[in-house]
Amino acid sequence: MNCYPTTEESGVDQRERLILEHLPQVRLIARRIHERLPESVAFDDLVSAGVLGLIAAVDNFDPAQGVKLKTYAEYKIRGAILDSLRGLDWAPRDKRKKSRQIEAAIAAAEQRWKRSPTEEEVASELCVDVEEYRNWLVETRGLEVGSLEFAANGQESQTLLKFIPDSSEQSPSQILERSELERLLAEAIGAMPKIERIVLTLYFEEEMTLRQIAEIVHLHESRISQLKSQAVLRLRSHLERCWPGPRAA
Numbered sequence: 001m002n003c004y005p006t007t008e009e010s011g012v013d014q015r016e017r018l019i020l021e022h023l024p025q026v027r028l029i030a031r032r033i034h035e036r037l038p039e040s041v042a043f044d045d046l047v048s049a050g051v052l053g054l055i056a057a058v059d060n061f062d063p064a065q066g067v068k069l070k071t072y073a074e075y076k077i078r079g080a081i082l083d084s085l086r087g088l089d090w091a092p093r094d095k096r097k098k099s100r101q102i103e104a105a106i107a108a109a110e111q112r113w114k115r116s117p118t119e120e121e122v123a124s125e126l127c128v129d130v131e132e133y134r135n136w137l138v139e140t141r142g143l144e145v146g147s148l149e150f151a152a153n154g155q156e157s158q159t160l161l162k163f164i165p166d167s168s169e170q171s172p173s174q175i176l177e178r179s180e181l182e183r184l185l186a187e188a189i190g191a192m193p194k195i196e197r198i199v200l201t202l203y204f205e206e207e208m209t210l211r212q213i214a215e216i217v218h219l220h221e222s223r224i225s226q227l228k229s230q231a232v233l234r235l236r237s238h239l240e241r242c243w244p245g246p247r248a249a
Contacts, residue, residue, distance in 0.1 A: 018058045019051075022073050026050040029077050032207060037085075046081050053080025099140040099233065101126060102133075106237040116191040116234065137226040140233075188238035196231035203228055 030046040057076035061069050105125035109117030117125075123133035189197055198217060202208045210228070214221040 015058055018069065019054060022054055022058070022070070023051070025070065025073060026054050026077055029074065030081060033078070033081055035209060041085070045084065049081045049084035050077045053077040056080070095140050098136050102136060102140065102230075102233050103237045103240070106234055107241065110237070116193070118193075119230070122230075134226045137229040137233075138222060141225050141229055184239060184242050185235065188235050191238075192231055192234055196227050196234070199224060199227045200231050 030050045034043045053076040057073040105122050108125050109121045123130045202213045210224045214224045
């Protein structure tokens with residue numbers, strides 16, 4: 001695809017052409033995110049936010065940076081959709097409260113046992129039985145979508161997307177920051193039970209649905225949902241303790 005204007009094509013015409021060419025990319029990304037959300041979230045709302053991200057990508061794209069427009073657009077589209085979800089605050093407060101309680105329980109159990117805690121140990125910290133704890137995990141499904149949000153040092157909710165630098169930027173500090181974050185994530189994932197590592201890999205890297213994962217590991221879909229939520233909350237708890245708070249702008 002030619003991303004440069006020809007002598008016959010004005011800048012306005014090129015802009016419109018690029019936006020139209022990448023609209024299918026918006027719907028694809030929106031669809032992948034929507035599959036991870038409650039039914040109350042409208043797919044069209046995600047597409048609308050994604051289109052705004054696409055327009056921003058086209059308007060700010062600089063081919064001199066050596067990054068393909070499709071790659072840059074994916075970053076902007078996904079970011080715009082996630083920002084719109086946070087802005088809507090679509091998750092009920094009680095679900096967010098339970099999510100924070102689970103995080104705190106995981107952190108407390110890790111401190112107590114000096115290892116990644118079992119479900120029984122986390123449930124004990126919450127003063128509920130395992131079945132009730134698993135119900136909590138199902139209820140908080142979707143809160144972690146795409147961003148692995150966590151509260152840093154008691155401040156407003158942050159997201160990993162704000163801390164991971166653009167791969168096109170290669171200053172020593174940015175390379176070090178990315179490397180450190182990857183190390184922390186690998187450390188947290190490595191300490192998880194094997195089944196949770198498998199679920200995370202299939203869900204986030206292979207982009208499989210919960211149903212597909214359930215068929216592969218021979219567990220019920222609801223159990224996969226619980227394991228995924230628990231694994232993400234483990235990551236958030238680990239990063240909250242180990243990742244530095246946001247730098248001043």
